[in-house]
Amino acid sequence: xxxxxxxxxxxxxxxxxxxxxxxxxxxxxxxxxxxxxxxxxxxxxxxxxxxxxxxxxxxxxxxxxxxxxxxxxxxxxxxxxxxxxxxxxxxxxxxxxxxxxxxxxxxxxxxxxxxxxxxxxxxxxxxxxxxxxxxxxxxxxxxxxxxxxxxxxxxxxxxxxxxxxxxxxxxxx
Numbered sequence: 216x217x218x219x220x221x222x223x224x225x226x227x228x229x230x231x232x233x234x235x236x237x238x239x240x241x242x243x244x245x246x247x248x249x250x251x252x253x254x255x256x257x258x259x260x261x262x263x264x265x266x267x268x269x270x271x272x273x274x275x276x277x278x279x280x281x282x283x284x285x286x287x288x289x290x291x292x293x294x295x296x297x298x299x300x301x302x303x304x305x306x307x308x309x310x311x312x313x314x315x316x317x318x319x320x321x322x323x324x325x326x327x328x329x330x331x332x333x334x335x336x337x338x339x340x341x342x343x344x345x346x347x348x349x350x351x352x353x354x355x356x357x358x359x360x361x362x363x364x365x366x367x368x369x370x371x372x373x374x375x376x377x378x379x380x381x382x383x384x385x386x387x388x
Contacts, residue, residue: 271304286363318350
């Protein structure tokens, strides 16, 4: 073989070896980047504005009466028996609550489902199971909700004032 041909073959062999060597190095390591982020909310709070009040009622003379405070409007209603709401003893109405927190965020509403005192159970009914705070991320948002309820009394229900505390809980979703 002549020298030119040997040099040409040696050069080609070196080029092929360099190609394989550089591709082997390129595959031996790789890198990329990622982003780290966090979204920070202000604490969520709930404040009682008004209490749930049935006011004064007259129990039925016979049978059973269900007394209701509407969860959305606070309006009174009765069904069954001859029991009635009567004036005096305070104005009937639903409990109302104000929620404050991070604007635009959804929250759930939980809490007690009844209050029992002196043999009388008040069943609690929330106006919603979830809500959305007004405003946008980065600002304070506000929402309100109510709790109404119903109580069933018979002609044998004990008289007197019946009251008890109940809890509501709000949680970011």
